[in-house]
Amino acid sequence: MNDQPHLREIHLANTVDLSDEPDAFQAQTRGAFDFRYIAAAIRSNLLLIAAIILVSLAISIVSTLLDTPRYTAASTIQINDASDRVIGENDDSTQQAVNAFDVDRFLKTQTDVLKSRGLAQRVAQKLKLQGNPDFYKAMEVSPPDGEMSLEMQRNLVLTLLSSNLKVNLPRDSRIVTIQFESADPNLSATVANAFASEFIQSNLQRKFDSSSYARDFVANQLEEAKQRVETAERNLNEYARSTGLVRTESTVRRDGSASGDTGGSITAASLAQINEAANRAKSDRVVAEGRWRAINSGSLLASREVLANPTVNNLMTERAKVEAALEEDLARHLDDYPSVRQKRAQLDKINGELQAVAVSVRNSVRNEYLAAQSAEQALIQQLNMLKSETLQEQDKNVQYGLLKRDADTSRTLYDGLLKRYNELNATAGISSSNVSIIDLAERPQFPSSPNLFKNMAIALILGFGLAALTVFLKDQLDDAIRVPEDVEHKLRLPLLGVVPKATDGDPDGSLRDPKSPISEAYNSLRGALLYSTTAGLPHVMLVTSAQASEGKTTTSYATASGLARMGRRVVLVDADLRRPSIHRRVGYSNERGLTNLLTTQDPIESVMLPTSQESFFMIASGPVPPSPTELLSSTRMEEIVTELASKFDVVVIDSPPILGLADAPVLSALVDGVVFVVESDRGRRGSLKTALRRLRAMRPVLLGAVLTKFDPTRSGNRYSEYYGYQYYTYEHTDTKKG
Structure with missing residues (x-):
């Protein structure tokens, strides 16, 4: 470690820079859809999802029970491309010719005519629905009072007819289904049949009107043509008489055939x-x-x-x-x-x-x-x-x-x-329709709506959709880390380790037990750090967090202690000059420490504190200075880090939190890698991502994140099995059984 800047350049060259390309790690760690993260989000919000779905189902059941039964009657008609021939084989006067390539458009036009306002008006007039109280009752509307004009009453009837009418044309068929829905089954059947019959009548009426107009038009044209013929022939005869031209009827050839000239x-x-x-x-x-x-x-x-x-x-x-x-x-x-x-x-x-x-x-x-x-x-x-x-x-x-x-x-x-x-x-007056009735509507025996199973299915789908939207919005608006998958998804950092929550509230006591889940978690973190870079274990590491009391000090101590047990010479530096706490773990006073080295030229050995482990040393923070940031950003701090790196295999620096302070970002520029500690299930309101943005502004080498105080039992004990937190318990139980 005699050339600390050179080692950091090598590390930067072989490590993905998450500050410049935050999506690079995301693209490497997960595909287009991270199903593990989705499953984790569902598990963490299982109660909320279940509540939303149950509420949706309850609303559908209540609305179904309170809704008025409605009956749907259907009549079917066949729409052909052209009407039947009436006069003769070669007569096309009553035939509605339709281009074979335009059949779909023709059928769509016919269905639009079925849903037209004009046809609804014919049905209303035929059934005398305007002012009929039974009709308004069946349509679940109040009868119009005396103040409503006749025009408004007519519009109301037409609106009710159009809104409750459904016309269905299958893709590969000419059979059109006409459905009408109301609270009265008899009225539904009557209206459906009326639409079918009036559609045929209106079709015939349009043909008759078109034929009548054509006769009048042709008669006028015929009279004009007759006058033109008389005038032209009279002029021709007068000219022939005046010039002495004598014309024969036709010129006959030698073979007896006409020459083609008319004269x-x-x-x-x-x-x-x-x-x-x-x-x-x-x-x-x-x-x-x-x-x-x-x-x-x-x-x-x-x-x-x-x-x-x-x-x-x-x-x-x-x-x-x-x-x-x-x-x-x-x-x-x-x-x-x-x-x-x-x-x-x-x-x-x-x-x-x-x-x-x-x-x-x-x-x-x-x-x-x-x-x-x-x-x-x-x-x-x-x-x-x-x-x-x-x-x-x-x-x-x-x-x-x-x-x-x-x-x-x-x-x-x-x-x-x-x-x-x-x-x-x-x-004239002889025409056939290209529409024929296949089935008349009959009185429906059972209501078509409300359908309990259909409404529940719709409510279930909507419930799932609403739950998914709620979970998505909650996930996007909240940067709290609840499950390990959140680290990679929300922070775009590799997950170095997951530290469970201490059951007795004493993480230090759990660290002293080598078989405890916390000890195993930090051993796993130590293994991840050994291969966190292409060059192996970083020589100088900074441990920080976004806020206080997230477990960064415990993580610093456990990491340094674990590396020392591997035979590495490790020094733990308490760089939290505002709220120091490492000296308490080994029972030392805080009279001398890093502050003394920063303000004097004293040797490092003068503040070095030994521990119970032979290769594990500590440097306390020392007295709290008036301006910690100025001391940590001085050239003396860089000299101290370089000297420690040359004397020890690993240097672990415990820094203050990032939010509100400039200490951690300044120190991140002096180390080979930064370990970011995140407390599980802690309310953030955007503070976590803000802290990472501040840290990335210094372009550090982010080794990854450590999730602390994680409660695996919140997801049905699944994570305890996944991370092996109950392995020793299982072994102990099996031993008893044996």
Whole structure:
């Protein structure tokens, strides 16, 4: 310990600094929910929790017994997406079409209509509830007096109906349940059924009103459309008459189908026909010209037209036979032979006939060609004339087309409106509802409220909630440490040890008994201090508390004594220069002590007090000085601490309380670690956290807290077993039994 500042720097570097990061230790010692602390808080406030719950249950029972029985009647209806068809398969006039993707919104809208003020007014009028004394009695309200206006009476009835009506629509169903609650079971059933029936009636009435409005609207539109059609057609006819346009009903194609134009002029129709005829004539002329060129370009008898003639074929066949017979005669006879001459004459005759027929065929082809050419020229001349007339007529057709389209549009609109008007007239007064009644409400046999078990369950839940809130607020507003878990939760300090309360009121006597719970508790504290830092046991420790009489002096003495029994050289310094008490424990006077060392340069050995333990020494406080804080904050005090640390293994300093004094915070800056002593179950009112804030302002090394004067029997002796306070008692009992 020759280099005390260096050791403190090492200790600071390896210890969580709770003054800078108070949440660091909290995050290391407990998770998001510290169930041990919650259980401890419940145990410490068990009577309060039980009282709150019992009071809640008692209130629920009394209120249930005093409450008037109320009866709930329910009727069910089915709401479909669209109403049934009435007129025909293709009629949609009575159908309320609903988008398949909007069914949920549609059903929600229907339930809102069920809860609407308008439907409640229909029910009130149907059942004549306004001014009905039985209704007011069933609703547990006083009948209106004569001073209440009719409007106020009506509002009262509607409010009572709406406030006691419940409409329930399941998530995956179209069955809606209508419930009404009152003190009269008959009235509950009557009102529930009235809401169902009036909902259907109002639905039908809305459809009828909508259909009536639609008929009136369509009738007005139909009259206007009729006038527009008449005007448009009259203008069209007048324009055609003034321009001399003659229109046909339709233009027919060659295949007999209509052209799609609703009508055309005669000139245009004639032009189309002449153009088609001219095309055909041109085609015929080209064919005829080809035939003529073919027959006129080569040998006449080699032409296809000639060869295709049946007469030519017969003559050529006959000629072939004559030529064959002639060849046979020439083979047997001379040229002058009569049969040869006869056959030659016959052959010449056949050739002449062939030539005459071929010429006739050629002339026929030529005539056809000339006729086709003449017809083509005539049609082309007529076509050119019609083209000129058609071009002159096109300008007139533009305006005629505009007028005709206007007339056609007006006619189409008029026809559509007329059809819709006829449909509305056919379905007027015929409509079906998309709502149907499934079950009518019956008179309930048993009251629905008050429900004792339900009220008790609610009261139990509320009681638990109120108890939890009370315990939470109590825990947040009170920093008193009642159970060991409070140390880590409220102070954010590690728990070094728990010292039980002395049963005989003499903690010093219990310390002399090595088997007492107090001795065992301080032995446990000693073990915790041995591993309180990464460097092991701190060489210089300060023991302090928030207020006086919390057990810090006893803790200082017991800690120093316990470490001395381990063979360590320990010195206990009484730095409480205002109310010294350590010298009394060993029977010494307080004539000399720490005050003498601070005011003089006397050696430390001059004030050293031996104890019954060989390695345990004490330094009393000495005479009470006029200004203890100035002495403890002097450089002489730092020199004394450094010298003691070099001569002893452990230096334990007993300091004054923190609140109201500056001594303990000043001393905390000179030591390697601070042990904070907290008295169990002591009223604080914020003083404990205030003391810790003052101490942390000096940036000390807080080793942890020691909970003193803890009574384990306050929680059903659970803590005595947990901390082993009854171990020797159990052993003694077992020994007796043995």
